[in-house]
Amino acid sequence: MPLFWLILAVLGVALAGFILGRSRALGHAGGDSRGLHSLPNYYGWNVALKIMVPAFGLLVVWLLLQPLYITSQISEMIPEASVADGGSLGLVLAEVRRAAEGLDAAVASGAMTEEFARDVRADFADVTQRLKDAGQIVTGTITQPILNAAQSYRIMTATGNMAMSVAVLVLALAGLAWGLRQTGVSFRARNVVETSVRALLIAAASVAILTTVGIVLSLVFNTVEFFRLYPASEFFFGTNWAPSFSGRGGASDLGVIPLLWGTFYISIVALLVAVPIGLFAAIYLSEYASSRVRSIAKPAIEVLAGIPTIVYGLFALLTVGPLLMEVFGKEGLGWMQSGTSVMTAGLVMGIMLIPFVSSLSDDIINAVPQAMRDGSYGLGATQSETIRQVVLPAALPGIVGAILLAASRAIGETMIVVLGAGAAARLELNPFEAMTTVTAKIVSQLTGDADFASPEALVAFALGMTLFVLTLGLNVFALFIVRKYREQYE
Template sequence: MPLQWLFLIVLAIATLGYVMGRRRALAAAHHDRRRLHSLPSYYGANAGLKAFVPAFLFAVIWLLVQPLVVTNTVSNMLGADVIPDTSSRGLVMSEVRRAADGLDAAVAQGFITKDRARSADADLNEVTESLKSAGQIITSELTRPILNAAQRYRAMTGAGASIMSGLVILIALAGALWGIWQAKAEFRARNVVEQGIRALLIAAASIAILTTLGIVLSLIFNTIEFFRLYPAADFFLGLNWAPSFSGRGGSSDLGVLPLLWGTLYISLVALSVAVPIGLFAAVYLSEYASPRARGIAKPLLEILAGIPTIVYGLFALLTVGPLLMQVFGEDGLGWMQAGTAVMTAGLVMGIMLIPFVSSLSDDIINAVPQAMRDGSYGLGATQSETIRQVVLPAALPGIVGAILLAASRAIGETMIVVLGAGAAARLSLNPFDAMTTVTAKIVSQLTGDADFASPEALVAFALGMTLFVITLALNVFALYVVRKYREQYE
């Protein structure tokens, strides 16, 4: 049964449970609401929640566990001649899944019967032709073990989906009946529903924490696997970045220092553009601009935040780069060899970051109590002195947070770097040289036909972990500065 239909069936059962639970509660009170502990809608909501939530959670858990169980079972039935080592297990199972999907498509389009698709002695040539007729791409020759594994995979997946559908419907019905049975006048339905809603809110709030934990754990495990294959000292202290997929890492230099330097250099150029312009714009909008000018200027400034980064990258490649070449290139000062350079990406990234600094700083400056300004004016200070000596110091912790947000966005930017800064990993102080960043190399290392058991592919996780640690250190440092300033200010 398709998941959409299953969802609609469970939703219908929950709706029916709501109606029946509400009706039964009213009937138990002889249609006198004053005799009920809770409003009638709470009795219906109790039955609806008991029908929908357990069934939904069971379906989610089943969908998460079933692929792992099926993949493990099917891979175990393949011998060592098909899966010679652990590194090739993923590739073989990908071929099995592709063949299973092809069989489903061929059966659906009528190129092969269900019996022939399930038959253990099905002709390989016939199956291959059926898959090709159904528009399936066969990346390698279909072998008997792969076909048998695909048939087993398809059978287990179909059986699992049928069992899941039946159990989900049964759980929904049982929950609805339980909620309807509880719909009595003395039942504390409001307390139960509110506790259930509170549990759902806690679960929703926990998703962010669990997602972060999952991301960190995936980075840690793959980073550990990388350092088993490549020396950590060569990675952190190496001055050369030259990956090569020939030889499984034997001829690769994977030093991270050129990538870190490019990341920090481009981010520094971007912040040197975004922080002054954004902060000055925030001061003007909050302290000097009239309401009419603010109402026009702030939305226009925030439009920059809605522009996709790929558009900024094209702007850097097609406009800013050639413009800089005219001034600093061979026809100008001769400092710039090509339009892709640190300065190109840094300037465009700085323009992109202006709304992050200006909008957040503007809100923070506006949050400074007016009484502090009035007190400064009462002591004879001018408006500029009040801004400089009262408003900005009071808003400094929030401004530091805005700058940190801009710095994190700069460090994690990819498309502007790819199109505007080039792909050269080098250590150089010249802002007109082409460089690259950690994020750009993560993309390049995981793009294409990569052997994910090789250091050249696993290095992407090590790069991600390194970037995560750097960003975390920036956050800790910013919190230290903010707290230290607050102690002095108070």
């Protein structure tokens, strides 16, 4: 893998630069580091940073821009006619890329020579035959222009990679020369190095902003694309969810209401389980339990939060579902058709959320000043009366915040509902029916061989956007409540 070697080469130059810079600085000072402005290592670091930062920066930028440039060049080559028959340019480009990969693999396996793979005048039938011989999948959609585009795609990629390696290495060597030229007795190496390290620290901290920007952009662009293909009003107000599986052309109903209903229904069931249990557990642990009970029970309950959600999903599908079927299924009360239902997923999700509610509420209850309890006891209240009438009202904003955070977790939870809630989108009240959620549908629309240009796949981004806005809103609201009322009792 040439990229790997390129990175190694730059690192090697940097190492050489470090050693050279250090020894050159020491040499200037006559071997006595006291004559230098900074410690000798800083001169080494100065050279190494001047090699690595520009070289790797260029590498990253080049890797990001090259595919964009090549794609724009290639799309000019493709005649209108190959796109017109119902497809999109993106599909054709994907086909070009696949054909180019096929050519690469064929050359690697020796089925054709490099010259042959590059020959633009090569016979179309001959090339595809040789591709097939090399064990490459040749779809029926490959045509002469696509093959030519694939050939120039390969050539451009190869030239681009070559140019990139040269440019990066030249930049690294230039950095080496620059750093070594600077090195001298009075050069303030430490200040320069510390300024650049500081810049690197800022860059690392900004990754968080980049991530958010990346999330928002990827959601927004694809959502806008989706709304161009599918009317927004039908998405937001449609009460029917029935994507056609045939791909493009089929009439799909993509209304989000049934999914939101399933999401909220399951979350409510989960909160009905988690909030009472979690809250009472928190009250008991912080107000009644001896320190020994507390030291055992608190971590034991928090283990529930450390278990991966796939475990809960399997637990819902294979343990809780069949158990509920025995009670509420055909042999029992007859309310339940299958093991996957709102109740199954909600119960298990509730178990998962217990530690969220309990440890957050525990902290908040502990933060209520003891003087308030003492005042209440002094008036003759029992312990439970104190808790109900003094401690809980004082802790209420924090507890509401904790519950809202738990609700946001419940809405965003995926694996439990994918495995435990079923796949049918329904608008019903019976909690023993299978329903589905926003997250489960994101998974089902984006896994498999969906092509990203169809509304059936793009709807997942609109669903993701809905989910992102919902959970973000809940989190901000929870923080707002906690912040606004927190200092009241301190």
